[in-house]
Amino acid sequence: MKDMIPVDRKMSTMQDSKISARGVQVYYGDTHAIKDVDVEIADKTVTAFIGPSGCGKSTFLRCINRMNDTIDSARVMGDILIDNEDIYDPKVDPVQLRAKVGMVFQKPNPFPKSIYDNVAYGPKIHGLARNKADLDEIVEKSLRKAALWDEAKDRLDAPGTGLSGGQQQRLCIARAIATAPEVLLMDEPCSALDPIATAQVEELIDELRQSFSVVIVTHSMQQAARVSQRTAFFHLGNLVEYDDTDKIFTNPQDPRTESYISGRIG
Amino acid sequence: MSNTLILLIVLGLGVFGFFAGRSRAMATVGGDRRLLHSLPNYYGANVALNTIVPAVIVLFTWSIVQPMVINGAVSGMINQDRIAEGSSLGLVMSDVRRVAEGLDVAVAQGVMTPDMASDIRAESSNVREQLAQVGVPLGSGVTSETLQAAQSYRAMAGTGNLLKTLVVLLVSAAGLALSWRLITRDYRARNVVEKGIMIVLIGAASIAILTTVGIVLSLIFNTYEFFKLYPVTDFFFGTNWSPSFSGRGQSSELGILPLLWGTLYISFIALLVAVPIGLFAAIYLSEYASKSVRAIAKPMLEVLAGIPTIVYGLFALLTVGPMLVEVFGDGGLLGVNWMSGGTAVMTAGLVMGMMLIPFVSSLSDDIINAVPQAMRDGSLGLGATHSETVRQVIIPAALPGIVGAILLAASRAIGETMIVVLGAGAAARLSLNPFDAMTTVTAKIVSQLTGDSDFSSPVALVAFALGITLFVVTLGLNIFALYIVRKYREQYE
Ligand SMILES: Nc1ncnc2c1ncn2[C@@H]1O[C@H](COP(=O)(O)OP(=O)(O)OP(=O)(O)O)[C@@H](O)[C@H]1O
Numbered sequence: 001m002k003d004m005i006p007v008d009r010k011m012s013t014m015q016d017s018k019i020s021a022r023g024v025q026v027y028y029g030d031t032h033a034i035k036d037v038d039v040e041i042a043d044k045t046v047t048a049f050i051g052p053s054g055c056g057k058s059t060f061l062r063c064i065n066r067m068n069d070t071i072d073s074a075r076v077m078g079d080i081l082i083d084n085e086d087i088y089d090p091k092v093d094p095v096q097l098r099a100k101v102g103m104v105f106q107k108p109n110p111f112p113k114s115i116y117d118n119v120a121y122g123p124k125i126h127g128l129a130r131n132k133a134d135l136d137e138i139v140e141k142s143l144r145k146a147a148l149w150d151e152a153k154d155r156l157d158a159p160g161t162g163l164s165g166g167q168q169q170r171l172c173i174a175r176a177i178a179t180a181p182e183v184l185l186m187d188e189p190c191s192a193l194d195p196i197a198t199a200q201v202e203e204l205i206d207e208l209r210q211s212f213s214v215v216i217v218t219h220s221m222q223q224a225a226r227v228s229q230r231t232a233f234f235h236l237g238n239l240v241e242y243d244d245t246d247k248i249f250t251n252p253q254d255p256r257t258e259s260y261i262s263g264r265i266g
Numbered sequence: 267m268s269n270t271l272i273l274l275i276v277l278g279l280g281v282f283g284f285f286a287g288r289s290r291a292m293a294t295v296g297g298d299r300r301l302l303h304s305l306p307n308y309y310g311a312n313v314a315l316n317t318i319v320p321a322v323i324v325l326f327t328w329s330i331v332q333p334m335v336i337n338g339a340v341s342g343m344i345n346q347d348r349i350a351e352g353s354s355l356g357l358v359m360s361d362v363r364r365v366a367e368g369l370d371v372a373v374a375q376g377v378m379t380p381d382m383a384s385d386i387r388a389e390s391s392n393v394r395e396q397l398a399q400v401g402v403p404l405g406s407g408v409t410s411e412t413l414q415a416a417q418s419y420r421a422m423a424g425t426g427n428l429l430k431t432l433v434v435l436l437v438s439a440a441g442l443a444l445s446w447r448l449i450t451r452d453y454r455a456r457n458v459v460e461k462g463i464m465i466v467l468i469g470a471a472s473i474a475i476l477t478t479v480g481i482v483l484s485l486i487f488n489t490y491e492f493f494k495l496y497p498v499t500d501f502f503f504g505t506n507w508s509p510s511f512s513g514r515g516q517s518s519e520l521g522i523l524p525l526l527w528g529t530l531y532i533s534f535i536a537l538l539v540a541v542p543i544g545l546f547a548a549i550y551l552s553e554y555a556s557k558s559v560r561a562i563a564k565p566m567l568e569v570l571a572g573i574p575t576i577v578y579g580l581f582a583l584l585t586v587g588p589m590l591v592e593v594f595g596d597g598g599l600l601g602v603n604w605m606s607g608g609t610a611v612m613t614a615g616l617v618m619g620m621m622l623i624p625f626v627s628s629l630s631d632d633i634i635n636a637v638p639q640a641m642r643d644g645s646l647g648l649g650a651t652h653s654e655t656v657r658q659v660i661i662p663a664a665l666p667g668i669v670g671a672i673l674l675a676a677s678r679a680i681g682e683t684m685i686v687v688l689g690a691g692a693a694a695r696l697s698l699n700p701f702d703a704m705t706t707v708t709a710k711i712v713s714q715l716t717g718d719s720d721f722s723s724p725v726a727l728v729a730f731a732l733g734i735t736l737f738v739v740t741l742g743l744n745i746f747a748l749y750i751v752r753k754y755r756e757q758y759e
């Protein structure tokens with residue numbers, strides 16, 4: 001049985017690729033931050049990006065919902081397709097793309113609004129709720145999923161900026177899932193969380209996998225091994241190795257991957 | 267010796283002290299600077315500070331106190347009964363000072379010898395003519411009493427100046443010698459200099475604060491004088507402003523309400539123009555404009571802020587006023603006859619609004635830029651459009667700061683004078699029609715004090731009461747604005 005699982009996973013990933021990136025290059029001015037990366041990200045899976053600090057994980061993640069458009073010096077080349085549609089095509093509206101591809105940022109960035117308004121922000125903009133009761137329900141559900149409901153239910157009107165760092169991060173997760181995206185990009189979502197909240201967020205990620213495809217950047221090998229089915233190892237802007245998570249952690253092909261996961265580089 | 271010369275000598279001593287102190291410190295350790303407690307420059311700076319700072323403090327205090335003392339002594343000499351009808355001790359004293367100055371000038375130009383200047387008698391020669399020769403015109407003939415007072419004024423000032431020079435130089439030299447002698451290898455020059463610098467900084471700060479206090483006190487004092495002559499309630503609740511300069515202003519009506527109304531009405535129109543335009547310009551510049559547009563547009567807006575207000579006033583008088591008359595005046599484009607002359611609340615308000623645009627936009631631009639990029643990313647990352655992000659995240663986040671900017675702009679509008687003088691006219695009036703000429707508190711302060719004003723009549727003193735009212739209003743606005751801006755700052759730090 002145990003051997004069956006990876007095969008099963010492999011099958012599913014091969015079936016439908018949600019995101020496919022080909023020959024992606026990113027420059028920040030003269031800095032070459034992403035060098036010719038090809039990657040296929042499957043639907044309904046969790047994909048982990050690992051690699052040493054500054055290797056370009058966040059940069060690549062931001063390409064997937066065109067957040068790099070907001071950085072003047074950033075230039076993105078190559079193709080990224082979501083559902084076989086080139087997202088860098090001039091016809092594509094980055095605003096609609098970002099509604100479909102949600103993102104949780106590396107640093108928590110709640111709006112200076114109430115906790116409720118923070119979560120309700122996306123649904124309001126996209127008209128996801130028919131009435132106030134609907135909206136209340138979305139907010140509650142999102143906060144519950146992000147493991148923040150118990151702490152926040154009595155202070156929904158308090159400013160989101162008044163929460164602790166870890167609570168703010170979970171608020172940002174709640175805010176992202178309230179918009180019901182098809183792809184969720186999470187940049188080190190647990191770096192500010194305690195083990196209990198981390199476990200809850202990991203549970204959430206696993207649950208999200210039922211309907212979304214999730215890409216998570218993490219510095220914790222254990223976390224990557226626990227939550228993801230596929231793992232990509234980045235090093236100095238290159239995608240060094242991309243394979244099933246089990247394979248990366250048990251039998252890496254590239255010596256750099258091996259050194260990194262065994263703690264020798266990074 | 268003049269103060270400048272004394273100051274230069276003290277500074278020279280300071281420079282000398284620096285090098286003397288430095289070399290003495292080096293000498294105590296035989297040239298090995300590692301053995302010193304502090305760097306050699308600190309020993310030098312210590313001597314220089316001790317040479318300069320106390321001497322300069324003495325110099326300034328002396329220069330302020332001496333005229334007061336002499337004034338007191340000389341006014342004692344003037345016989346109260348001899349003060350002419352309609353005049354006052356103050357006026358006589360200013361005559362005395364003028365004559366004394368004139369004598370100084372005459373001596374300096376060689377028209378009189380020093381002895382002549384101190385012995386000359388009003389009975390035997392025409393002092394007025396002699397002083398007019400050297401370019402010091404006097405309003406009336408010089409009485410012998412005034413002349414004598416002026417002569418003793420000069421004598422006292424001369425002795426005082428000599429004493430001052432001696433004392434200041436002595437203090438300076440003593441500071442130099444003492445601090446030079448104190449130098450040993452273990453002397454903590456660095457710590458002493460640190461303290462000295464702090465004292466200099468505190469001095470600068472106290473001068474700024476004392477000036478403010480001085481201004482406020484003089485306002486309060488003169489306002490008090492005014493309210494002795496004119497009832498408080500009539501001033502604050504009077505709806506009529508018609509100062510009468512005849513009969514020492516006793517029959518004037520000096521109600522502040524028409525002036526306050528004009529001030530607020532014009533400021534309101536100015537803000538109505540400046541706030542939306544300035545704010546939208548700021549949003550465009552900080553959120554939408556490309557780097558190159560911003561690089562050109564921002565300095566250009568700031569040039570607008572550098573134009574002197576009198577130029578705006580001319581613009582109001584020569585361009586905006588006539589243009590408005592063409593539209594709203596008799597036989598104008600609209601066929602209404604709302605406006606009879608170019609000077610009106612509307613004219614001044616529009617032009618003042620233009621003046622305030624760069625003020626609002628450049629402050630708001632800074633505040634919007636201070637909103638962290640992470641906020642924008644968060645909103646854009648949720649699929650919000652650019653303008654949704656601006657409306658729902660950026661503006662609410664920046665709102666307290668923007669309100670602060672608007673309040674600061676409001677206090678500038680309230681204090682503005684030149685545009686009002688040229689654009690709104692001089693008629694104090696309580697009217698709702700924005701095309702009527704009206705005037706403001708500041709413009710009236712100017713007109714009450716220009717010309718030959720007699721500071722004992724309510725017509726002139728009212729300027730101080732107006733001033734302090736304005737001061738309280740703008741101070742309140744500024745404090746409110748600062749409070750809001752500060753509250754906003756706490757959010758991201
Ligand atoms: N806005 C930017 N402007 C210029 N260079 C940037 C910018 N953002 C990132 N870089 C550069 O691109 C490279 C990749 O950065 P990135 O943030 O993607 O790293 P990362 O893998 O996410 O690192 P970490 O694990 O520390 O978050 C780095 O060398 C970084 O200096």
Ligand SMILES: [Mg+2]
Pocket residue numbers: 057058059106187
């Ligand atoms: Mg990163």
